[in-house]
Amino acid sequence: MIQWYARWNRTASKWLWWIVIVGLLASLPLAYERIMTERSSKKVEFVFDYRDLLDIAEYRANPREFVDQELDAMKRAGIESMAVYESTLNELRLAQRVDLYSSREAGIMTGQLTGAGDNYAYVLFKDSESQQRLQPMIERAFKSQGIGTKEWTFEDRKGLMIEAALEEAAMKTMEPDPFALELLKQKGFRIVARLSNRSLPFNEADMDRKLSQFKEAGAKTIIFEGEAVPGYTGKEKSPELEQMAGLLDKYDMTLAAIELLKAPQKGFNFLAKESRYNVIRLHSLSEAEADRLIGNITEQEQLDRIQVFADRFVLAAKDRNIRMIFLNARPSKNPEKASYTDPLEQIRETLRGDDGALKRISQAGYTLGPAHPFTIYNSSWQGLLKPVVVVASVALIALTLAYFFPWLLLISFVVGIGMGGALYILSSNMLFKLLALGVGVCAPTLGMMIAIQSIRHRMAGKLTGAKLGYAINLFIRTSFISMIGVVFIVALLNNVIYSLVIDQYRGVSLLHLAPILIIGIYLLFFSEGLKAQQIVDRVKRLLSSSVSVLWVVIAGALVAGIMYYLSRTGNEGKASTFEKLFRSLLENNLGVRPRIKEFLFAHPVFILGAYLAIKYRPSALYIFILGIIGQLSVVDTFAHLHTPVYISAIRVGYGMLLGVIVGIIFIAVWEMLARSWKRWVLPSKG
Numbered sequence: 082m083i084q085w086y087a088r089w090n091r092t093a094s095k096w097l098w099w100i101v102i103v104g105l106l107a108s109l110p111l112a113y114e115r116i117m118t119e120r121s122s123k124k125v126e127f128v129f130d131y132r133d134l135l136d137i138a139e140y141r142a143n144p145r146e147f148v149d150q151e152l153d154a155m156k157r158a159g160i161e162s163m164a165v166y167e168s169t170l171n172e173l174r175l176a177q178r179v180d181l182y183s184s185r186e187a188g189i190m191t192g193q194l195t196g197a198g199d200n201y202a203y204v205l206f207k208d209s210e211s212q213q214r215l216q217p218m219i220e221r222a223f224k225s226q227g228i229g230t231k232e233w234t235f236e237d238r239k240g241l242m243i244e245a246a247l248e249e250a251a252m253k254t255m256e257p258d259p260f261a262l263e264l265l266k267q268k269g270f271r272i273v274a275r276l277s278n279r280s281l282p283f284n285e286a287d288m289d290r291k292l293s294q295f296k297e298a299g300a301k302t303i304i305f306e307g308e309a310v311p312g313y314t315g316k317e318k319s320p321e322l323e324q325m326a327g328l329l330d331k332y333d334m335t336l337a338a339i340e341l342l343k344a345p346q347k348g349f350n351f352l353a354k355e356s357r358y359n360v361i362r363l364h365s366l367s368e369a370e371a372d373r374l375i376g377n378i379t380e381q382e383q384l385d386r387i388q389v390f391a392d393r394f395v396l397a398a399k400d401r402n403i404r405m406i407f408l409n410a411r412p413s414k415n416p417e418k419a420s421y422t423d424p425l426e427q428i429r430e431t432l433r434g435d436d437g438a439l440k441r442i443s444q445a446g447y448t449l450g451p452a453h454p455f456t457i458y459n460s461s462w463q464g465l466l467k468p469v470v471v472v473a474s475v476a477l478i479a480l481t482l483a484y485f486f487p488w489l490l491l492i493s494f495v496v497g498i499g500m501g502g503a504l505y506i507l508s509s510n511m512l513f514k515l516l517a518l519g520v521g522v523c524a525p526t527l528g529m530m531i532a533i534q535s536i537r538h539r540m541a542g543k544l545t546g547a548k549l550g551y552a553i554n555l556f557i558r559t560s561f562i563s564m565i566g567v568v569f570i571v572a573l574l575n576n577v578i579y580s581l582v583i584d585q586y587r588g589v590s591l592l593h594l595a596p597i598l599i600i601g602i603y604l605l606f607f608s609e610g611l612k613a614q615q616i617v618d619r620v621k622r623l624l625s626s627s628v629s630v631l632w633v634v635i636a637g638a639l640v641a642g643i644m645y646y647l648s649r650t651g652n653e654g655k656a657s658t659f660e661k662l663f664r665s666l667l668e669n670n671l672g673v674r675p676r677i678k679e680f681l682f683a684h685p686v687f688i689l690g691a692y693l694a695i696k697y698r699p700s701a702l703y704i705f706i707l708g709i710i711g712q713l714s715v716v717d718t719f720a721h722l723h724t725p726v727y728i729s730a731i732r733v734g735y736g737m738l739l740g741v742i743v744g745i746i747f748i749a750v751w752e753m754l755a756r757s758w759k760r761w762v763l764p765s766k767g
Contacts, residue, residue: 090491094483097476097494104473105565107466108572112726114458115575119725121456122361125398125447127432127439128162128273128304129155129408131261133368135175137412140421145177151425152268158429159439159449162271164304164407165261167254167280167291170204170219174251176258178215179240180205183247190235202250203233205240212239214259219243222255225287226280254279256291262298271451272298273405274334277306278313283321288312288328296332301451303329304337304363304407305346313348322348326355335454337363337405338581350583360581361404361452362723364397366390366428368411374427375413383427391431392665394438399445400673401723402580404452406438445672457577467513470572471501474516477565481523484530485607510584513573518588520573521720524566525712526596528559532691533600533608533702539695549748552691553741556684556708560737563712567719571726579722586720593713600706673728675735676714683711684740689747711740 134151138144152163166172173179182190187203204219206212219241220230229244243250254277265272274295280287288311295303305311312325329336329352336353338360339346353360374386397403408428412421432439439449475497483490504512532555539551570586578584605623606616668674687708693701715736719729 107469111572126452202247309347528562679736680739685744688744
């Protein structure tokens with residue numbers, strides 16, 4: 082039995098590689114359909130927050146005139162859409178449609194003292210048209226929330242008394258302001274609806290009325306406000322959410338998924354799924370960020386910040402599948418000028434001109450217009466090809482494990498297939514994510530282990546050829562093996578939920594750290610073909626070695642380096658000001674920015690380490706293994722599933738090309754230093 086297994090285990094390696102190749106071929110149609118999905122939505126829409134404009138207008142001498150002028154200026158700048166909220170009494174006050182008073186203020190106005198228990202809100206309409214159109218809307222909204230209203234007048238002006246405290250009444254949501262919708266349509270703006278979950282309990286009839294009014298005004302997209310979507314009652318699935326999903330389907334409304342939120346809006350994923358992912362991604366310029374465009378800064382600083390935001394908008398559309406950019410602003414108090422200022426003109430400057438966002442987004446192949454969701458390409462034959470990719474992924478993982486324990490090759494493959502089949506029945510999506518992480522870790526690791534063995538064969542005299550050419554060729558071959566993991570990840574996670582970041586590639590920190598540790602262990606204990614007892618003896622020698630202060634310092638430096646390296650991974654990684662400027666320079670000149678750690682460090686170190694190992698001494702392999710960072714970065718680039726595949730491919734291509742060039746420079750500098758050392762330093766010692 083053991084001999085039978087050993088015989089099949091020896092031949093399994095060749096067959097597993099053939100399975101990997103078949104898996105690559107099966108992955109190509111899956112990757113193609115993801116690319117087709119990404120290319121199906123090419124319109125980018127800029128939206129400004131209309132409520133913010135009303136907030137700023139409150140600090141102007143003539144608010145209505147200011148709003149009118151600013152709307153015209155925004156239209157000329159290229160902002161084609163306005164986000165309109167469910168109205169509130171406070172927003173109607175800002176729009177100069179009503180005046181609001183507390184019980185005490187109303188009593189002073191009328192000369193009548195209010196009762197001790199009277200803490201109501203009082204509304205006066207600005208004119209008869211406002212009263213006729215807004216009073217029924219206000220009464221209907223408060224009645225649905227169990228709050229009574231009564232008619233009230235003051236000096237021939239009609240109004241309402243609302244049986245709620247002014248602060249509370251001012252926040253209650255109502256139907257959208259009909260005057261605002263008419264004004265914006267008259268100015269030629271598209272309407273984007275903003276809805277909140279403030280109206281509790283959820284009332285389907287009220288929401289139907291709101292959506293109907295937004296739809297009549299031409300709205301096609303909804304941006305949800307707050308931490309939860311309308312209809313969310315504390316459960317991810319509830320009758321209220323189902324009612325909300327039904328209304329969204331009835332009015333064919335597209336949902337905007339806001340990127341970089343601290344936590345996803347509660348209930349959003351349910352609505353997205355029920356709407357068959359009728360979703361677009363949204364990038365927001367917050368009020369606090371817009372404040373940085375004004376204040377106590379020099380003119381040059383202001384121009385630089387305007388350019389930074391313009392670059393940011395372009396990258397959002399081009400690199401992250403963003404199709405809606407939401408602009409916000411607020412008034413700022415300037416004590417030095419004894420006035421209130423705002424960043425509206427500076428925001429418009431981010432869009433205009435040759436270096437502005439609008440022209441550059443157009444040059445990148447996008448058009449400016451109403452954003453629409455992806456057309457999802459999901460052919461029926463995906464159900465046949467994905468199992469093939471699953472089997473190939475398991476084969477790749479088994480081949481990697483066999484570099485440590487060759488006798489486990491066949492067992493690990495068979496067990497992996499069995500476990501994968503069971504998990505596929507329970508949750509196919511979970512299986513795909515686990516395998517994507519597995520191949521993401523194993524593909525670059527396998528490539529580096531094959532490279533180490535190739536270098537050892539070369540050092541043993543079994544291979545010949547030019548050393549520089551060999552190092553570059555080895556780098557390219559290793560990168561192609563790493564790309565096997567890339568192809569599998571793209572194929573396994575080609576669902577639109579990943580492009581929309583409704584779900585994500587998991588295990589980024591593990592992807593960046595595990596292969597480094599695995600390659601270090603392989604180089605120390607397994608790369609020389611040691612027997613089991615020899616490996617144990619080497620481990621014992623290392624554990625019993627004397628530890629000097631120098632080794633402690635080196636270990637501390639390594640830990641600090643690893644912590645810094647991990648802090649730079651993922652979307653939360655921070656970059657210095659200089660690095661941001663360098664990134665911007667690369668982006669603006671190359672169109673797609675290659676990763677700095679790839680072409681300035683990891684790829685050149687790979688080439689230099691391979692060159693030194695085969696020309697000088699085997700210890701250079703410990704420099705060479707740092708090249709794994711570049712291979713991991715290649716995989717990680719494609720693991721950013723919200724980035725279009727072609728952008729990631731260009732980024733990796735630039736990184737490899739520049740990495741080879743910088744690697745050659747590294748080798749040239751090393752040779753010059755080595756020759757100078759031999760010529761000038763060694764003779765003086767003699």
